[in-house]
Amino acid sequence: MSAEAKKRATGTALARRLGVLLGAVGLAAPLTLAVGGTAHATAPTCTTRTGPHQKDVEKFLGRPADGRQSPEDCRAIQDYQMRHGIRPDIGYAGPVTWAAMQEEITRRDPNAAGKCPVDEGRVACVDLTRQISWVQDGRSVRFGPVPVRTGREGNGTRTGSKRIYWRSADHWSTLYNVRMPYAQFFDGGQAFHAIEGSVWSPPGSHGCVNMRASDAKTYWSMLHNGDNVFVYGRKPGT
Structure with a gap:
């Protein structure tokens, strides 16, 4: 093989390797961004169900204590759950959420x-x-x-x-x-x-x-x- 042919072969091989590398980077970056974006940007869906402690939880959060779940009630409950690490954080006024709130009430004023x-x-x-x-x-x-x-x-x-x-x-x-x-x-x-x-x-x-x-x-x-x-x-x- 002539020197010129060897040079062209070497260049072609290098281009192929570079293309594979760039392709891998190009595929990996969007996947990473997609996974990262999904994990941090997508919040759990708010529930429309009324929990057993709905009125108590609404009162604690300063919401109208009517015992009915509204989108605003759910978002307020969900925000509390997310801040306190309560799962699932879907805005349901269940016993775990109410127990956490009762503990706060006790710390604030045990003789409430x-x-x-x-x-x-x-x-x-x-x-x-x-x-x-x-x-x-x-x-x-x-x-x-x-x-x-x-x-x-x-x-x-x-x-x-x-x-x-x-x-x-x-x-x-x-x-x-x-x-x-x-x-x-x-x-x-x-x-x-x-x-x-x-x-x-x-x-x-x-x-x-x-x-x-x-x-x-x-x-x-x-x-x-x-x-x-x-x-x-x-x-x-x-």
């Missing part, structure tokens, strides 16, 4: 229902139903709400108005042979106190209000003998 007295000065409130406690002065929440573990079946935490009457920072229970740090007694042998395990572990206490160590320590610094305690509700399963 007005069940704990607001006219007795400082009060340590205990809601057995929600298994939470907080300290308030009048209508102002000073600490909490925090999770607690109250009495189990047969050893329920007694409800009603009480007062702290005895405190023991490093208490030892001779009855149950266990430490009760930052114990503040308000009803017989029932007290606020820290525990080493989880406050979410079943089945519950023997009547005391079990707390995380940091929360019990804060209660110790905020409460004193004579301060009010109000216990209400009913622990699920008791």
Whole structure:
């Protein structure tokens, strides 16, 4: 083969390789853009169904609480779901969405229902139903709400108005042979106190209000003998 022929053959082969490469790039780029665009630009279709918590969810979002799903209601619910990572985020007012909203309500104002007295000065409130406690002065929440573990079946935490009457920072229970740090007694042998395990572990206490160590320590610094305690509700399963 002549030098000129070899040169032409080499050029043809190079052109073919370049064409294949450009073709691959040309195919890959549109696919990437299409996939990327689809993932970020297409939102789930809004549902027209009315959820079981429609009125509650509408009220929470500041929408007209008529219990009927409108396109505007759906978009507002869907936006909330997307911001809070709730799936499916189709604007359906279901139990998961309402539970997330209830948690927000509790954080904002645990006494929104007005069940704990607001006219007795400082009060340590205990809601057995929600298994939470907080300290308030009048209508102002000073600490909490925090999770607690109250009495189990047969050893329920007694409800009603009480007062702290005895405190023991490093208490030892001779009855149950266990430490009760930052114990503040308000009803017989029932007290606020820290525990080493989880406050979410079943089945519950023997009547005391079990707390995380940091929360019990804060209660110790905020409460004193004579301060009010109000216990209400009913622990699920008791």
